[in-house]
Amino acid sequence: MELINTTLISQIKAVIFASQERAIRAVDHERTMMYWHIGKYIFEEEQQGKDRAEYGKYLLKYLSQQLEPEFGSGYGIRQLERCRKFYRQFPIASALRTQLNWTQYKLLISIEDSDKREFYIAESIKNHWTSRQMERQINSLLYERLLMSNDKESVLAVARGEKQVSEVKEIVKDPMFLEFLGLKRESSYYEKDLEQAIITHLQDFLLEMGNGFSFVARQKRILLEDDEFFVDLVFYNRLLQCFVIIEIKTHKLTHQDVGQLQMYVNYYDRIEKLPHENPTIGILLCTDKNDTVVKFSLPENEKQIVASKYELVLPTEKQLVEAISKM
Structure with missing residues (x-):
């Protein structure tokens, strides 16, 4: 035997x-x-x-x-x-x-807006979403969140594969919803706890991040002469063809946070990036942010650094609609 x-x-x-x-x-x-x-x-x-x-x-x-x-x-x-x-x-x-099952069709027929329905069909087929993943994306208003920084035609064209993603705003969401991490909003936790929860639920985090992301490294060590630095999370996006660095902050971001992330982005652009790859993108994932602080902490027309607020609890649809309408 x-x-x-x-x-x-x-x-x-x-x-x-x-x-x-x-x-x-x-x-x-x-x-x-x-x-x-x-x-x-x-x-x-x-x-x-x-x-x-x-x-x-x-x-x-x-x-x-x-x-x-x-x-x-x-x-x-x-x-x-x-x-x-x-x-x-x-x-x-x-x-x-045929790529969609009946459970997914049940979710789709509850959507009255034909453009919105078409978006979820295209994204589900392209990304091989399960029924649970489709439901989660619909409930978190993925379509509406993408529309906050993009026009409808662009969002639909990217979903259908008619247009290639060319800017970070086309894929990075603000806010990001991380309810799948199981952390409580009112509980005390450290940045390392949030980082570990993301690694534990990496598949769900990649789903929230969007198309084309793959995990590269955690606590990536950078040695600058005698000083050591550690980048929280490093991803690569094959659509944008660039590294994506994520720094996690459990507080409202400061200009020092922006400066730190800018240094990491500069390092990857000058040391890690290959000649054919595009400039590195940096994302500050924080509990709260001040867009004006971000704007004046960076050079004019800077497009490589973005800040995204995260939520640990998925709001109701009514709360989501109200929050999005204020932005």
């Missing part, structure tokens, strides 16, 4: 897992198509009603009464209404994306 090549076992397991995954996707796609066709029939029947609003309510109630006893609670009024809405928002069956 010990002579059996372990590679054989790995190969067979890989085949089993791949087959199981394809089977799950196939079943989910059939379920999605089933709900689409149900929605189509409901919508077409509804259009024949004289008083469409009243007839529509009657129709859903009647269908639910007929279907639930035989097929179960999954065919209640709410689900049938969801099927009808699904067809109305995606009226062409061939346009349905």
